[in-house]
Amino acid sequence: MVTSRDVLAMLDELAMLTTLKEESPQSFKVRAYENAKQGLEGESRDLTELSATELTKVKGVGKSTAAKIREFVETGSVSKLDDLRALYPPDVVALSRIPGLGPKTLKLVRSELGVENVEMLKEAIDKQQLRTLPGLGATSEAKIAKAIDRLGLHGKDRRTPIADALPLADRLVDDFEALDGVTQAAYCGSLRRFSETIGDIDITVATTIPQSVMEAAANHTESADVIGSGDTKTSFLTASGLQVDVRAVAPEQFGAATMYFTGSKAHNIELRQRAINQGRLLNEYGLFEVVEGEDGKGALGELVASADEPAIYEALGMEYVPPPLREATGEVQAAAGDGLPELVRREHIRGDLHYHTDRSGDGRSTVAEMVAVGVENGYEYLAITDHGVDLAINGSTEEEMIEHREVIREIAKGYPDLTILWGCELNIGPDGGLDYSDEFRASFDYTVASVHSAFDRPIGDQTARIIRAIEDPAVHSIGHLTGRYIGRRPGIELDYDAVLDALIEHDVALEINGALQRLDAASDVVRKAVAKNVKLVINTDSHHTSELGRMEYGVLTAQRGWAPKDLVVNTWEKDRFLDWVNNR
Numbered sequence: 315m316v317t318s319r320d321v322l323a324m325l326d327e328l329a330m331l332t333t334l335k336e337e338s339p340q341s342f343k344v345r346a347y348e349n350a351k352q353g354l355e356g357e358s359r360d361l362t363e364l365s366a367t368e369l370t371k372v373k374g375v376g377k378s379t380a381a382k383i384r385e386f387v388e389t390g391s392v393s394k395l396d397d398l399r400a401l402y403p404p405d406v407v408a409l410s411r412i413p414g415l416g417p418k419t420l421k422l423v424r425s426e427l428g429v430e431n432v433e434m435l436k437e438a439i440d441k442q443q444l445r446t447l448p449g450l451g452a453t454s455e456a457k458i459a460k461a462i463d464r465l466g467l468h469g470k471d472r473r474t475p476i477a478d479a480l481p482l483a484d485r486l487v488d489d490f491e492a493l494d495g496v497t498q499a500a501y502c503g504s505l506r507r508f509s510e511t512i513g514d515i516d517i518t519v520a521t522t523i524p525q526s527v528m529e530a531a532a533n534h535t536e537s538a539d540v541i542g543s544g545d546t547k548t549s550f551l552t553a554s555g556l557q558v559d560v561r562a563v564a565p566e567q568f569g570a571a572t573m574y575f576t577g578s579k580a581h582n583i584e585l586r587q588r589a590i591n592q593g594r595l596l597n598e599y600g601l602f603e604v605v606e607g608e609d610g611k612g613a614l615g616e617l618v619a620s621a622d623e624p625a626i627y628e629a630l631g632m633e634y635v636p637p638p639l640r641e642a643t644g645e646v647q648a649a650a651g652d653g654l655p656e657l658v659r660r661e662h663i664r665g666d667l668h669y670h671t672d673r674s675g676d677g678r679s680t681v682a683e684m685v686a687v688g689v690e691n692g693y694e695y696l697a698i699t700d701h702g703v704d705l706a707i708n709g710s711t712e713e714e715m716i717e718h719r720e721v722i723r724e725i726a727k728g729y730p731d732l733t734i735l736w737g738c739e740l741n742i743g744p745d746g747g748l749d750y751s752d753e754f755r756a757s758f759d760y761t762v763a764s765v766h767s768a769f770d771r772p773i774g775d776q777t778a779r780i781i782r783a784i785e786d787p788a789v790h791s792i793g794h795l796t797g798r799y800i801g802r803r804p805g806i807e808l809d810y811d812a813v814l815d816a817l818i819e820h821d822v823a824l825e826i827n828g829a830l831q832r833l834d835a836a837s838d839v840v841r842k843a844v845a846k847n848v849k850l851v852i853n854t855d856s857h858h859t860s861e862l863g864r865m866e867y868g869v870l871t872a873q874r875g876w877a878p879k880d881l882v883v884n885t886w887e888k889d890r891f892l893d894w895v896n897n898r
Contacts, residue, residue, distance in 0.1 A: 319484070324383075328392070337417040349375075354372055366383075367414040390535045405430055413769075474556050475802070487499045502518055502575035506835075511801060519562050531663075532548050569621050570620040592630070602618060639876070663852060664884055664885060670700055674739075684856070695732065701739050735841070761789055763783045763786070784816045793827060794852070818846060839875070
């Protein structure tokens, strides 16, 4: 059954594939799909129940797009999308995400060199064939080769960015939970552990009617090819080439199955060894006592726990271990010993400190709209941080920022319990310089400084660049540290120890950006920061009212980095937080 979220995902894919065909993200057709999606994101009505006429009344939705939406709702597919998928199969789409391989260059390497996947591209680079193409050269060839290496792209073991996998997994879980006989469903594997990239999607479904779950999996709208189906497991490939494994389990086994298929493998091995040391057996069906059988060998005895994960951990003499920590990096010993740290949780967050409005060229919601949803999310303070003047197209002059400040202050009058800070996302230039004069920059209530350009400079230059921004007295935090887009653009290379030491010295916070395509700083950097006691801040970097859910993703990244609540400045009570801001 097609849902509203399926419709939005379909428009996303249409925009992405049309970009490749039109050879420009700014083409009229691409913008039409993007505008339609933006308009529909603000709709409270079920998109699948809207007629073509009703759809065209939504801002940004034209007749052609409305017709495609109705075709999708009624048939489960769109002929235009099917045609584009045939032109641009998954391996080609993966190529398009490599920096340096824009739509025009991609078309060239396909037509002139016959390159259709990452392995073929790497072979062409090894043979120095790219440099022979018009508009390229040895320098471009070297940059593409470096990007492939830094993105960790391997054609035989393709990984999917979490920004692509998680929305799909959420939709699948919702669909399976809606089936008769299903009590609950969950995605597992590395996705549940909140890894940045995943190999496939594992879904566990607790049901009393496993055959209906298997039928639903085999016939799902996301299924492009069923590659295996049995009584309790069905595997299929999506149109993008991502494998989905769906397993049906008895409701009383759901906790054990979900734990087992979440992993990691190393975490599971440590748990199983702990069970063995207790004279028990742990597997995907539950935690069992082991008794002596009639033949003198061990046999399964009484079931100790299986229905839910916390009960299994408790029976093993451990605290519950949140999925992002399950990587066998000390969490089992901590949970069984002195205890895990009080990890930050979503309910601890009191404010968002990287927050855009339509004052930014890439913002799509007004100040009033963004403030209203912040209040709905229970925030006590907000920092409105629209782009500074140096960011081309999206930035604002001093005069525009002052006008913006007055708009913010006027709206703030309607929310006496909410503190709204007039802020700015400052652009860190190639040499570490920042927007505006020193005096004007210091007049902001709060700032976040971020890299948006010059990604290819040497590690020493990039480190000095970030440290110079940290040293500026107007800067409160460093946003999306490396500027990466997971699976699409490698971030800048840094000496992390030097950067973290500078953050401590100047009492500047390190942002954990919750945008799924960023999750920056990465969890391994967060763990380094925690070890050094660097202050952290978890933000959404929202540009639209629909993006506040990113906070949960930032929290999960923070947990994966073992971040304790008290180290995260936007968990602090308002007075404590404002004291820190003002003391900068």
